[in-house]
Amino acid sequence: MKKKRALSLANLVFLIPVILLSFFMWNDYKRYIENIDDYLPSLERTYMLDGGKKLIGFSNDDRFGEQYDVYLFDTGTETIIKKTAIRTNFQSGLGPAAYQQDGIIIPTYDDTLGLQLNYFHSTGGVEELAQGTMHIPSAWSSSIYSWRGRLIVAGESPGSEWYVAQVKDGKLDKVNLGEKGLLPARPVRVDEVHGSFKNDQAVPMFSVSLKDDRTALVSGILDKKGDLSVLLEKKDEGTFAAQDRAGAHFAKVFGFNNAKLVRENGNYPEEASFYNANEKQWGTAVPTPKPVYQARIFLLNDEELLIAGSTAEDELNGTVIGYVFNEKSGKFQDATVLLEQLPYENLENSETEFHKQLGSDILYYRGGDLAAGYVDMEIQKAKVFSKDQVEGWMVTEDETKVSLQSFWNYAKQGGAIIINWAVWVFIGLFSFLGLAIAPRMLVRSRMKKMRAGQHIQARIIDMQESGLYVNEQPQVRFIVQFEDEGQRKEVEIKQVISYLNPIQIGDTVTISYNRKKHKAVFITEEDLKHAAQESKPVLIDAVLTRIEHYGKVNRGQALQLHFTAEGRDYPVPVVQPFGFEYRTGERANLILIQGMVRIFRYGNEGTVKTSDQLSLQGEIIHMQKMPIIIEHKQLMLLEVMISRGADRIRKANSLFVPENLSVNVGTVIPVSMEIDDLQKETRLLQGKQGAAKVLSVHFEGTKGERPLANITAEKDGVIYQIKQTIEPVYGVEVGDELWIAYDEGTREAMIINYSSR
Template sequence: MRRKISLLFNLVFFIPAVILSIMVWKDYSGQLEDQITRELSAERELFFLDHGNKALGITQADDSGLKGELYDVKTERLIKEIPLYSNIHSQVVAAYQNGRLLLVTNNAEDRLMMNMIDSAGTVQELAQGQLNLSGFVDSNVYSWRGRVIVFGTDNKMPYIAEVQQGKLHKVDLNDKELLPSRPISIYPVRESLESGAALPMFQLSLHDGRTAYISGVLNDQGLPLTYVQKSEDGPFDVEKRAAHQFAEQYGRDQKELLKVDIEYPQQARYYDAAAEKWGAVLPTPMPVYQAKLYLLNEEETLIVGSNTKDEAEGHVLGYLYNEKTKQFTDVAAIVSLLSYDQLDDPDLYFYKDAGEDVLYYSNSAAPAAWMNVREGGFGLLYPEKVTQWQLNRAEYQKSFQTFMAYFKQGNETVVNWVIWIIIPLLMFGVAVTLPLILNRIYQQKLKRGVTTTGTIIQMSETGTYINNQPLVRFRVRFQDEGLTKEVEIKKVLSHLDQVQVGDLVTISYDRSKNKALFLSWSDDIPSDTGRN
């Protein structure tokens, strides 16, 4: 009966454990649901790799600012997560070079990160901390015809850098062999980064008060072309003369550049930048109105626009134009997936690596697409689809693995739960095992003793109570090996037990320790012990 009451008392301690177990499960489920909610609300910018077979989604990360998630499009399986260190602005400039995707970000220490990523998820970081950038990425980093051009200042000294064919070249502009006077500041010539210009240019203010220009494209020696203002240069002529000189030195024809006519219906025309004269309309297979031009690489430009003069009445069409062969390739398969309004989105970019057959486009938090311009195949991928791929992963499902990941966080709820699981388990274990242990000890004592009969000659209470029953000190006299001996035995005595001095009792006497135990009929008496 006492044991049942003790067990019931211990079971009461499981009540907090049960309550805390429910709280832990709700907290675990809530955290999992919060993760799913964050993934559903996260914006993803998508890029294709490996001719559309792989997709890289870029989204926010807790530890690095941004992260890339590389997926196999056919199996929808995550291949690799790639940290893309970024500051709070999370700006990215992208380019394709040699079949790899180059992503430029600015980390928390104002150092540019240039991650070149291949279709297997292998990452090569090109910058290696060389490029300091205290401004915004999209103000200091440009993708021009597949090249990536960077300008900035390092220790107050202007520099320019270029990534071409997967290799980074940085030029310190404080070089007396490059410029006659120390440069103080550097600014991009915005018009030179658009169509209608032969080369991108940057304007420098020199320490001696003169103005200089450098090309954004480096020559075979890894240096920019330079032009320093001459005394005869007027304030409106110096930029034009620099552009003309750079085009000649670089071997680029200024007479057949492409530019969108500012006059209605805004078609793409040839443009003579040297003479500042418009030429004929670019003879696309079908007329393209309200046109947009995208400079893809050294040889190719994409022309996208409407098939009607009023874009609201038509649909989007586009052609890939090879400026060397003068050939057109219809790419309506993917550009027609865009509305005309989307063509005005500043986050819409088209990419085509020189020598590759695949044209890509990406748009922040919008679909990405690819097209094999030689074979005609194409594909489209929405950010919501990639989000679903993410949520199908094991870490977003309720399972033993995700619960253990939550458990290892060791938050306050988990710690309290563990404590209240251990306490009743220990108490329950003690209640069950302690009597067994004590009984085992009792039986071992019996085995060491001999059984005999004695007489209680004295008894008195010790003043100690166990379970409200007194612990009584007995003195027992008995015969052992022909001698009269006395031994003291303590035992808890029930109020119901009628025991008094003079009663005969059976004891087990341990001669080696001169100690004895009372025996009852339920005790197992060792077979090798005799009675005196």
């Protein structure tokens, strides 16, 4: 009887804080309802669609910063039709927009997939046009242009191939500037011709610097066949003269009137005027139905532009007025019913946009003030929606008053009160279930799951709190992606984590995966240390039976080697440098670690001892994605700083990395080195350094996937011997000039930097 009273009293003690916290939470919840506007998602951009019937908004309130939430609204009912998400990296933002075929294309950038061309249809569907084929530099937004309804991209692929791409009518076309016959020499740099995308020229253009020191001008747009127009700058021709000549040539090729361009005239009162670019002469003012002063020009499509400005010569004394002008027919459409709702300052804002598809009477507007609007010029109906107005559509009536929906939204915000209330409720429930039995059951279950699965590297692609708390720590629902037996898979894992644990989307983790049940659990650092003590890597004696070729990489060749052992095929991707050759029929020692196979030694008769290997850590200080992917593995060239105590060694190391794994500068990766190699390289790095010329190169198989080379090099008349593994992406050839560390006494040396050839 006494035990029952003690148990009841203990449960009552747990309920006291629950009751108090419930009172505090109720008051906090009512304050949340009163200030609901402070908790709404913030829209970064809004655009009109479907003739003004729909509006699309973009929000980047995701705390991990790796996606934009995209809302499609019905402007008639002021409700959300659909919510989707598009990928982006941490700080990329949104690129310029283009309306095409009753939809809109908005670029974003993702570190893994590169440029994303997101094509939003007015029906709510979205498709991505680039499909991971357009990797451009991190300053990506400066390489993308919106011009007369097209999207133009100029960039350099990871393989140093310059290209110009165009999206028109929902179709992506791409031209490699290095294709044979297009240019007389290899392109080495591409720059926008200043002002050509801002109506200084009839057709935008790029200046292409060639390897032979000549300059070519190429059109910024493609013709119906998907081709560029090219013009070479003459030897004694000035830069501006060449650009003017190219402007006239490109205008003729693409059907624009270079003698009658519509431009902003800088002379007060700044009416839009015709300009003859061939003769460099200004013509008369464009005869708009009513005068438009302080005019600004917005290019819309291949035939039309918007002339917008003030009704008065001094814009402070007038209102905004404007007309859509068809340059071919000479006809005007009045857009004033929309423009008169805007302050004149919006016309001078660099973020203000106007869009119109040829043949449509709808003119769309997006302002730097985050407003969006449209005008139907046939019936003279216009509407402008402010950012605050649209964000108000994201709240239903139930969310603005006491209801289950608003309480759930409040709870999802988290906060100290919610967390503590949930913790104490959980403690109360936990006390009834048995504090002594549950932990032991959880430990046994977890250990059983770990023993039943395969240890695999995975990447977190999504994570959300489940709403459950254990010891004031949240349970999180993770979605991880990984590669197993050549297939890309995803699995859900629920794990209680600490708020101090900096886990985030994109992190690489180790899991134990049960193939039969398609379930997995995380493996902690302590688990890995324990597993490393109990498990040993497996060495496999195999024969090279087949070689697949995947193209050139710098001075090497990308290969997929197929080794056979006991009737099983083991594929290993490698880079073969010049002067070294993998041959079928030769034997190799492979090493199998946690389901991954790599070459331990090939073509080298030395004794195989894994005990001679040191397990070190290396920090990635620079990385470059190479244009080779073999079975979902991306070739990356990494510069790694290896540390052991006070000693530091920098190495170039190419590696085929599964596409689902995130590798970035600052990532720490495991590195294996033989003890003798580490000691020799550490010793040589403490000596002198300098340039040396390669006299001979001989190979003795490989260590790992790196060929082992015997190199003779000459510096200042002295011969030095280099015996080390080389980076196959760079390779070493006779005549190369290397930067070496050397010992004048022993005449030993090692490579620090490879030839720049």
